[in-house]
Amino acid sequence: MRVVIAEDLALLRDGLTRLLEAYDFKVVAAVDNGPSLLPALVEHRPDVAVVDVRLPPTFTDEGLQAAIAARTAVPGLPVLVLSQHVEPLYARELLSDRNGGVGYLLKDRVSHVAQFVDGVRRVAGGGTVMDPEVVSQLLARNQPPLAALTARERDVIGLMAEGRSNAAIAGKLFIGEKAVSKHINSIFTKLGLPPSDDDNRRVLAVLAYLNG
Amino acid sequence: MESRDWIRDGIRAVAGGVLAIPLAVLNIPLFVLFVVSLVLTPVLGIGLVLLPLVTMLIRARADLARRLGAGFGVPVARPYRPLPERAPIGGLRRYKWVMTDPATWRDLGWLLPGAVAGLVLGVLSLAVPLYGIEGILLLPLWIWLGTGYYGYGMIWPIETLGEGFLSLPQGALILAVGIAAAPYLRWADAQFNRFFLGPTRNAELRLRVSQLTVTRADTVDAQAAELRRIERDLHDGAQARLVSLGMTIGLAEEMIATDPDTARKLLSEARETSSTALVELRHLVRGIHPPVLAERGLEGAVRALAMALPIPTVVTAAVPGRLDTPVESAAYFAVAEVLANATRHSFAHSVQVELWHTGDGLVMRVSDDGLGGADPTGGTGLWGIERRLAAFDGTMALSSPPGGPTVVTMELPCVLSSPRISPSSGTD
Numbered sequence: 001m002r003v004v005i006a007e008d009l010a011l012l013r014d015g016l017t018r019l020l021e022a023y024d025f026k027v028v029a030a031v032d033n034g035p036s037l038l039p040a041l042v043e044h045r046p047d048v049a050v051v052d053v054r055l056p057p058t059f060t061d062e063g064l065q066a067a068i069a070a071r072t073a074v075p076g077l078p079v080l081v082l083s084q085h086v087e088p089l090y091a092r093e094l095l096s097d098r099n100g101g102v103g104y105l106l107k108d109r110v111s112h113v114a115q116f117v118d119g120v121r122r123v124a125g126g127g128t129v130m131d132p133e134v135v136s137q138l139l140a141r142n143q144p145p146l147a148a149l150t151a152r153e154r155d156v157i158g159l160m161a162e163g164r165s166n167a168a169i170a171g172k173l174f175i176g177e178k179a180v181s182k183h184i185n186s187i188f189t190k191l192g193l194p195p196s197d198d199d200n201r202r203v204l205a206v207l208a209y210l211n212g
Numbered sequence: 213m214e215s216r217d218w219i220r221d222g223i224r225a226v227a228g229g230v231l232a233i234p235l236a237v238l239n240i241p242l243f244v245l246f247v248v249s250l251v252l253t254p255v256l257g258i259g260l261v262l263l264p265l266v267t268m269l270i271r272a273r274a275d276l277a278r279r280l281g282a283g284f285g286v287p288v289a290r291p292y293r294p295l296p297e298r299a300p301i302g303g304l305r306r307y308k309w310v311m312t313d314p315a316t317w318r319d320l321g322w323l324l325p326g327a328v329a330g331l332v333l334g335v336l337s338l339a340v341p342l343y344g345i346e347g348i349l350l351l352p353l354w355i356w357l358g359t360g361y362y363g364y365g366m367i368w369p370i371e372t373l374g375e376g377f378l379s380l381p382q383g384a385l386i387l388a389v390g391i392a393a394a395p396y397l398r399w400a401d402a403q404f405n406r407f408f409l410g411p412t413r414n415a416e417l418r419l420r421v422s423q424l425t426v427t428r429a430d431t432v433d434a435q436a437a438e439l440r441r442i443e444r445d446l447h448d449g450a451q452a453r454l455v456s457l458g459m460t461i462g463l464a465e466e467m468i469a470t471d472p473d474t475a476r477k478l479l480s481e482a483r484e485t486s487s488t489a490l491v492e493l494r495h496l497v498r499g500i501h502p503p504v505l506a507e508r509g510l511e512g513a514v515r516a517l518a519m520a521l522p523i524p525t526v527v528t529a530a531v532p533g534r535l536d537t538p539v540e541s542a543a544y545f546a547v548a549e550v551l552a553n554a555t556r557h558s559f560a561h562s563v564q565v566e567l568w569h570t571g572d573g574l575v576m577r578v579s580d581d582g583l584g585g586a587d588p589t590g591g592t593g594l595w596g597i598e599r600r601l602a603a604f605d606g607t608m609a610l611s612s613p614p615g616g617p618t619v620v621t622m623e624l625p626c627v628l629s630s631p632r633i634s635p636s637s638g639t640d
Contacts, residue, residue: 060507089504089515120524
């Protein structure tokens with residue numbers, strides 16, 4: 001799988017490259033600043049990009065801006081955004097084009113190597129992976145349309161936002177997979193998401209969750 | 213609607229003019245009292261007691277004039293020097309405080325001219341409308357008398373019935389002019405008073421210096437406390453965890469050959485410690501300067517904050533450009549504190565945050581539809597906000613009647629820098 005990495009700290013950039021190559025990813029480009037990221041993404045069209053939010057020259061959010069711009073140029077380009085802190089606001093902006101293939105994780109998560117690599121693969125496969133921290137910040141609220149959901153359904157949508165599969169959700173909540181898909185259908189109905197391909201509906205549900 | 217407004221203002225101003233007449237007369241005995249106590253100072257030291265007392269009366273009278281002036285659109289600041297500590301009436305220190313304050317002598321200089329101006333303008337603002345009323349009310353009298361004894365307005369004496377009728381429109385016109393002019397007369401009176409009672413440039417600077425001294429001391433205190441808290445958090449938190457991390461990894465290193473299982477357990481423990489340290493650092497950073505504020509400015513940071521609140525919160529913002537970093541940070545934490553208060557105490561169903569820039573300052577308004585009854589004196593939260601804003605000459609106003617709604621309006625004088633241009637380009 002071909003990867004583009006954007007990270008300004010050499011230590012972390014090399015670490016990420018080493019880590020991903022150990023798991024059979026091929027790092028086709030590793031950039032260390034905002035302005036060269038967008039051309040690299042558009043030129044290489046990687047299977048997945050791993051991007052730090054804060055990059056030179058302004059050290060604000062050019063990584064995020066470049067990722068959003070790249071997804072405008074190449075719709076659905078899978079991007080996993082890493083940051084020292086997570087904001088539901090940024091998650092919403094990343095997802096707002098309603099295409100999947102988006103991840104948003106705290107940098108700390110890299111230390112759980114197997115989980116992190118799994119997350120990268122799921123983003124590459126078109127999934128949505130939100131950091132549990134984003135999810136827990138949103139769980140603190142109880143606003144429409146999410147207020148209509150039952151407690152169990154909120155657990156399910158939270159895990160969905162983290163990018164877990166039905167089987168993984170079932171395992172985590174100690175319920176059967178059948179019960180999980182029943183909950184998910186109920187969530188789709190309550191959020192008014194019309195039947196369509198399941199992956200896209202999952203993205204829209206997560207988006208509703210973020211907008212809530 | 214509008215015509216009722218000028219009539220109401222006019223009547224209020226006429227009432228102010230009526231009040232000004234006895235007040236103006238009061239100036240004369242006050243002046244006499246002051247001169248008498250001044251003369252009596254060498255005699256048995258009676259003036260030592262009397263003069264500070266009379267000055268208190270004069271200052272109360274001057275304060276009243278300042279307050280009335282503010283009511284008619286001419287706010288006048290108090291120019292007096294602060295009372296020194298341990299200066300009872302009768303003491304030399306109190307006497308000296310009164311005598312050396314230039315404002316005392318300016319007050320004295322005002323008493324007589326102020327009396328004349330107050331009297332003339334007061335009588336004028338009463339007499340003109342009264343004459344107008346006379347023209348309207350006494351019309352039947354002219355008709356009945358019908359002879360050349362009396363006159364009104366332009367016609368003197370009134371000889372025919374037709375001329376008698378003319379007093380009605382004249383009276384109405386004079387009444388209208390009197391009422392319309394009354395606020396201007398009050399304004400003129402207040403301007404005249406301000407010339408004497410307002411602080412001189414020197415006194416203004418002195419007031420400003422003492423105000424700056426207070427806000428600077430507050431700011432320095434708050435900053436020192438903040439630094440101590442950060443030091444403590446780092447010392448007890450991340451720093452301690454990094455030490456333990458080093459120890460755990462060192463231990464694992466030694467055991468890796470002899471007892472790989474334990475070594476693995478230790479390493480996984482080390483990883484846990486590192487993520488806990490990161491969580492703590494993240495919280496600390498958020499408290500010092502939230503990253504989203506650095507990245508997105510005030511508007512973005514407030515929006516991010518609103519997303520995390522349990523009460524639905526609508527943010528409307530019109531702040532084109534970025535503020536200076538310290539101002540931005542003060543503004544953000546002020547809004548954050550008000551929102552935290554609303555979340556904790558208001559039981560509101562919705563909250564509104566409005567941010568806009570007026571050209572000379574930033575205005576932040578947070579309103580909720582909760583219970584109201586917020587008390588600015590209770591709790592440290594609102595006081596802390598005031599102090600934070602005061603460092604930048606900012607102000608806070610709270611309106612929270614029982615039953616709500618609660619509206620907090622904060623103002624920060626500041627300039628905007630031009631909107632930041634994102635170098636990654638092509639996004640907006």
